[in-house]
Amino acid sequence: MAVPATQEGSSRASATPTPKGAWKITFLLFLFMLVNFADKIVVGLAGVPIMTELNLNAEQFGLLGSSFFLLFSVAAIVVGFVVNRVPTRWVLLVLALIWALAQFPMVGTIGFTTLLVCRIILGAGEGPAASVAVHAVYKWFPDEKRAMPTAILSQGSAFGVILAVPALNWVIVNHGWHYAFGALGIVGLMWSAAWLWLGREGPLAEVELAASREQRVPYLQLLTSRTFVGCVAATFGAYWALSLGLTWFTPFLVKGLGFSQQEAGFISILPWIFGACVVLTTGFVSQLLMARGVSTRMARGVLGATPLIVGGILMATTPHVDGAGAKIALLVVGSGLCGSIYVVCPPMIGEFTPVAQRGAAMAIYGALYTLAGIVAPVVMGKMIQSSASLLEGYMSGYTINAVIMVISGLLGLALLWPNTERARLRAHQAVAPEFA
Template sequence: MTQHDRPLKGAWGMTALIFLFMLINFADKVVVGLAAKPIMAELNLTPEQFGFLGSSFFFLFAVTGVAGGFLANRVQTRHMLLVMAIVWSLVQFPMLGTVTFEVLIACRIVLGAGEGPAGPVATHALYKWFPDALRGIPTAIVAQGSALGVIVAVPLLNYIIVNYSWHWAFGALGVVGLAWAVLWLFLGREGTLEDSPIVVEGAETAAERIPYRYLLTCPSILAVCCAGFASYWGLALGLTWFTAYLVDGLGFSQTMGGNLFILPWIFGMIVVLGGGWLSQRLKKAGVSSRVCRGAFAAATVALGGCVLPFIAMVSDPGLKIALLVVGTAVGSTIFVVIPMIVSELTPQPQRAAMLAIATSTVTFAGVIAPFAMGRVVQYAATRQAGYEQGFVILGALLLVGGIIGLLFIRPEADRKRLAARAAAAPLQPARA
């Protein structure tokens, strides 16, 4: 196997399609948070119940994410992406009828199960088109399918919610998902680029596979997952509670609160695209992965943790929103770094599974964060105080996660250690 120095022909076309795939993926995620107030009013939900609804999306997310990652080691990713898009679309249509709390939870659980493998499988599909040194920009572009999905979809979905109902917002997402599935059916292809195996310095053989026990206990992978877990806690709160905080806590109208929902995503898109570009530029210039991927992203996560506690200390609503936007989004580059660090340390035959395990570990924060915020809000002295206490807790998590990343993300050292362990304890060919 050889390491290519340029993307395969058609790589950027596939990047565009996978970008749209992730755009729809995140539009599906945000609709519940965007419609928080009308859903709570129509179904007569308490903050704790709505927090449970937000968490329900993630109940099977990690499980199917890991299962999908192992499956992607054996099945072509183009088939898996098509099936996922169809599932996402069909599960939206029950919302067009009379909906109970139980039906809404069931549909969100199924949607979460269908979206669990999306990130790792899409990344694995993308990396079949680009060599390691050129993955920063395409990874950032696909990651920004999430941000642009919010920026593009939120004004449209909010218009539908305000002028029609939240039910029709779900139906619109179902139609868009089916349209992408048809497009992918005719245009989607599988990449053929293979990564170089992990090599022990001075050895004559290369490690085609590494025991999973070594990969799962690798300090760099564990550390980047810790930083990512803290950042995803903030993302999950944004998906579920950002609009509710603006409307219920700060007194904005549904229209204004919904439109302001895009602010963290605009800022995050700038951060991620700029961070992905800078990381790739530094990597090509010979800067170590520890610096250009690890320390750089982890420092921004810690910075967000330093900003968020000030939300509870200021009184101006505009300043509160600005601190919330910066604090939750400034560390977004970590979501670009996670797949690059994992891929740098994992042989290609195991890459999809390890990407899925890392993603599922990070996104497990989504199971806890919305429900935890709901409890804090419900039992606080005031709604505004409850939200802001929740954001201070997030700040502490970001600071701890960022510091762990700064200390322990060391890909070059861990790559040598993994290769040496693989050489000392050869692994029999595995099926996954």
């Protein structure tokens, strides 16, 4: 039976206390994700000045947005296997240094090609970030206590935008977009210094590893399990919306709705504020439900996938309402609801993946769903370029986003059954030769 297997894993997790220093590491990794998303948002925030100075059309700017994700997935997979053997402490430090150094060339006068290459390098450095951070924090918390740390890491993305957008926008308006990149480089170096001083490896990894040596699962079985496929499918739709928010939301406010750069900077943080509320609420509710004995199918799977469907439906109505305020409100709520899936999928994968393989599994998961980041900005650029008006092009792009969100959410509802996945994989192992 699947339930006893899950209960067995849960009882082991609940019997393991949270080590001293776990929340300090969680806070440092929260700041790590904050810097990560500040780096991501800067091109979208400075989109109009960049397009103006470099004389870029919509398709070229869409390509610039997508270039960030060109090596994103490849790097995520490679580093995912590295962290199965190398301490995450040192991997995180190297990633942060790459981010910082990739920003400084933009301080000078550059062309489109230099900007493109630097974004590709930055994307390669940031591709593994989320999965490595999650893998690192899971070395400090047992399974039943992972929902809130995961939610807090997710909040690094929201606060990275909420805090960075006003500051970076002020730099852009008063000193030019070049210096916004330089400021991010300095912040990246500051985090690297703090992590070198305070960062530590979690002590629970060795405990979990000793308990799970006999449970190593072939990667083919892990990656084709229905819950893993469901996580990839559901998060793909959420990341489509996120990548459009990173690249196109501020230009949409300026060019599509007529707001000034300064006004657009303040409006741009609204989806992230709402998303932060969604993420924290999801983490709290998920952990509360699990404490009351609710299955992870409901407390994680259904809880994470349903908001995707609701958000997609709301976003689909955006072209059919009048007024800038109504359109912004629907986009803010629709995209913000996507945040739930980021909270629940990593713990679900962690439920049935042996710790010795978790780093790679998390990385492959991240590499697959972030492929949406390559496609979404280009699709929006093509919609804008080929439409009769800017606003019509934006609305076509957001309608495509809405359809993808609804389909992704439905796939999530159908496929996310983490509470039975461990037993299913063990049963499969019993009749199949083991390899990894």
